[in-house]
Amino acid sequence: MAERSFRAELVGSFSKGAEGNPTVAMIEAAFRHHGLNWRYINCEVEPDNLGDAVKGARAMGWRGFNCSIPHKVAVIPHLDGLGESAAIIGAVNCAVARDGKFIGENTDGKGFLTSLRAVTDPAGRSVVMFGAGGAARAIGVELALAGARSITVVNRSPERGAPLVDLLNGKTKAKAELVIWNGTYAIPSGTGIVVNATSIGLGNGHVPLDIDVASLRPGMVVCDVIVDPPDTRFLRDAKARGCTVVDGLGMLVNQGVIGLKYWTGLDVDPASMRQALVEIFGR
Structure with missing residues (x-):
């Protein structure tokens, strides 16, 4: 045997x-x-x-x-x-x-993209993304390769934000721009997808993003990369405004x-x- x-x-x-x-x-x-x-x-x-x-x-x-x-x-x-x-x-x-x-x-960005596609196709959509670190870099590239029309990177540091915008403009077909996050940010009308790719909310589900919550509108898909806790203040605010939400899990x-x-x-x-x-x- x-x-x-x-x-x-x-x-x-x-x-x-x-x-x-x-x-x-x-x-x-x-x-x-x-x-x-x-x-x-x-x-x-x-x-x-x-x-x-x-x-x-x-x-x-x-x-x-x-x-x-x-x-x-x-x-x-x-x-x-x-x-x-x-x-x-x-x-x-x-x-x-x-x-x-x-x-x-x-697989960072690919995992995000698979989650997102369960509720919407990013092709042709306008994206606002908070953050310019490793997670944002991976997510931004995958969104661009999936056909996102434009990606606005909102970040406090131009030293980190500018290289990501240059990468997206230089290596993908998406149009990217940088907005310096130095005050309460209002999400532009016409935005289809909003992503928190920062660590804000990690370990504390009560910490808000510095955004104008009223600028979150029904029809937007709002995503957060935070898993601990998955039910972040950002997602709760978005859900209360009638947005579709995608959590970090x-x-x-x-x-x-x-x-x-x-x-x-x-x-x-x-x-x-x-x-x-x-x-x-x-x-």
Whole structure:
């Protein structure tokens, strides 16, 4: 009788701190739901050891890994290639083993886009996006590649906002502009999609964005990347104004779904993954 193999396929996360823990719960929930003999391992990796960590993943035959801040850019020289949006964004949060090579992808924006498309198609729409950090960069690129007509980046710092606007104008077909956020911002009429891609509201669901709430209008789709808590003040204000809202849990779950598709080839059920996050963050 042939000997049965109990070897588990391995994927993991290279993080600094506890950032990967919710992802561990979410991904492991999907493995259990689908009866997969896979394991997701969160590894704390100091920046100076990142190259060795990637070599270790190769040596152990990992099918891929996630990267969190501060490794999303630094990992690129240790990979063998980049997907289209990861190359434009200039950051990687998901590496995939393909034909013996690690290829860097970015599922941050893709996860957001999948959530958004459940309620609206961004093609031809005007977008207002708050923030210009890593999440905003990924979301902005994916919205532009999906056909958004215009993207207004609202950010307090021109030093961070201008490079993102230049990237969108230079590498995509969307028209991007920067608005410096130095007071209460009124969302222009005609805006179809509004995105909070800042950390405002993280850990405190009562903190408002400095916007004119009356400028939120029925018909707008309002999105927040915050997952802790998912029911942010921004989304509550938008819902009260008759907007359609999209919370950060959907973005995180869909990142996981896309990453699992890259690694396993399977279309996994997102419900079990979202439930794992609900148990952590509520909603």
